[in-house]
Amino acid sequence: MSNTPQPIRVTIDLADRSYPIFIGENLIDQSTTWADLPRAAMALIVTNDTVGPLYAARLEAALKPHYAQIHTVVLPDGETHKDWQTLNQIFDALLAKGADRKTVLFALGGGVVGDMT
DSSP: OOOSOOOEEEEEOOGGGOEEEEESSSGGGOGGGGTTOOOOSEEEEEEETTTHHHHHHHHHHHHTTTOSEEEEEEEOOSGGGOSHHHHHHHHHHHHHTTOOTTOEEEEESSTHHHHHO
16 A cells, blocks of 8 residues: 555646646656546647656656647746747647647746646
């Protein structure tokens, strides 16, 4: 039996656009985190150059059973990069990889990453 507490699930209620947020420890490695993923052919991980090197490979490995294609875009870290040029990096990655409206985006990080994803 694991000593890791069960994650807390909070649902952001936006009618047909509702989504869950999980709060807890080691969520990347817990299968329950990924149980209700939206069905899509592609996922895009949006991260930054601080968090990405630490966790992006683990997240990609956790998502691999659920998506045929997984891509990652790494943004510069820091509030000074909350601008159109940085946002366009996400758009460019989506266009270059042939994303469609069902592509699922994962924000891996906070601040700029969370705000722009």
